[in-house]
Amino acid sequence: MRGVMMYAAGDVRVEDREMPTIVEPTDAIIKLAASCVCGSDLWPYRGVDTLRRARPMGHEYIGTVTEVGADVTTVKPGDFVVGSFIASDNTCEICAAGYQSRCVHAVGMGAMGTQAEYARIPLADGTLVATPGQPNPELIPSLMAASDVLGTGWFAAVAAEAGPGKTIAVVGDGAVGLCAILAAKQLGAERIIAFSRHADRQALAREFGATDIVELRGDEGAAAVKALTSGYGAHGTVEAVGTQESMWQAIKSTRPGGHVGYVGVSHGVELDGLRLFGSVVHLHGGPAPVRRFLPELIQLIWDRRIDPGKVFDLALPLEQAAEAYRAMDERRATKVLLTL
Ligand SMILES: [Zn+2]
Numbered sequence: 001m002r003g004v005m006m007y008a009a010g011d012v013r014v015e016d017r018e019m020p021t022i023v024e025p026t027d028a029i030i031k032l033a034a035s036c037v038c039g040s041d042l043w044p045y046r047g048v049d050t051l052r053r054a055r056p057m058g059h060e061y062i063g064t065v066t067e068v069g070a071d072v073t074t075v076k077p078g079d080f081v082v083g084s085f086i087a088s089d090n091t092c093e094i095c096a097a098g099y100q101s102r103c104v105h106a107v108g109m110g111a112m113g114t115q116a117e118y119a120r121i122p123l124a125d126g127t128l129v130a131t132p133g134q135p136n137p138e139l140i141p142s143l144m145a146a147s148d149v150l151g152t153g154w155f156a157a158v159a160a161e162a163g164p165g166k167t168i169a170v171v172g173d174g175a176v177g178l179c180a181i182l183a184a185k186q187l188g189a190e191r192i193i194a195f196s197r198h199a200d201r202q203a204l205a206r207e208f209g210a211t212d213i214v215e216l217r218g219d220e221g222a223a224a225v226k227a228l229t230s231g232y233g234a235h236g237t238v239e240a241v242g243t244q245e246s247m248w249q250a251i252k253s254t255r256p257g258g259h260v261g262y263v264g265v266s267h268g269v270e271l272d273g274l275r276l277f278g279s280v281v282h283l284h285g286g287p288a289p290v291r292r293f294l295p296e297l298i299q300l301i302w303d304r305r306i307d308p309g310k311v312f313d314l315a316l317p318l319e320q321a322a323e324a325y326r327a328m329d330e331r332r333a334t335k336v337l338l339t340l
Contacts, residue, residue: 003116004057004321009047012322020120025069028124032063034144035115035338037324056113059085060147074125081128084290085109090126100291129294141309142301150308151290153179159261159284160236164188169253172240173201175311175335180238185209222252240264256280312337
């Protein structure tokens with residue numbers, strides 16, 4: 001089967017890889033309907049994360065179950081399924097509390113390399129959620145989004161305590177930030193302030209529910225949010241970038257007593273204790289427990305109440321994965337769908 005490998009920073013190739021097989025009785029094999037490139041795949045692509053050796057790429061996936069292990073009971077061959085970037089048993093105490101991304105048996109899907117024709121899904125019963133039926137092709141991008149960016153944006157909005165009457169600020173106008181805007185709107189936020197400098201992303205932010213756009217960054221950006229909120233700051237802020245500047249921008253945009261939902265993969269963030277002490281904000285984030293939200297998100301997509309697939313502004317065949325990475329690296333695309 002064909003699949004994506006990264007050999008070094010900037011070196012992405014599509015190659016023949018070994019067909020995955022059932023290893024554990026709790027595994028399933030899926031034939032992917034689509035895959036995509038994640039913003040976090042750009043960290044090794046840009047050399048920020050060092051690659052020690054060539055590795056398969058991809059952790060987002062939707063597709064059709066082709067085979068299941070002997071212990072799998074909740075999905076069967078032929079089912080169309082969505083899963084998240086961390087496989088989880090969905091039964092341990094951490095999962096039961098809604099934090100499946102830190103399941104005691106968690107398996108990172110990055111190692112499975114889902115930018116490929118087929119993938120092995122560990123802990124299939126706890127990880128995969130079947131759609132109500134076979135999806136129409138136009139639902140594929142949105143279901144793909146549910147696998148990571150929508151679920152992550154949704155968790156960030158929940159962690160920022162988005163809800164009726166709330167003002168929510170969103171730092172980061174990539175796919176996750178845009179999905180967090182969509183989530184905040186669905187959760188009933190009254191006002192949504194999006195930080196963005198890109199006209200096309202600003203337009204999608206407004207379509208997803210942003211009421212205000214701030215083009216300033218850092219302390220100036222946070223000051224702009226304060227100015228828009230009678231000097232208070234947002235009730236909650238989503239941080240969807242993962243840098244030192246974006247983290248403080250989020251904290252300083254938030255009023256004392258407010259909530260920061262941080263989901264940008266942290267790179268070089270160091271928080272000064274005394275400044276944090278003085279901020280009096282709740283910090284809640286990390287790798288999103290997408291599995292918690294999947295049943296609800298799949299249904300919203302199925303009922304055509306949300307269209308998060310709009311974050312994909314480029315679709316390319318899997319064979320052109322190298323161009324997909326380049327387009328995202330050069331910011332010619334927000335997020336690329338890999339078609340199969
Ligand atoms: Zn668990």
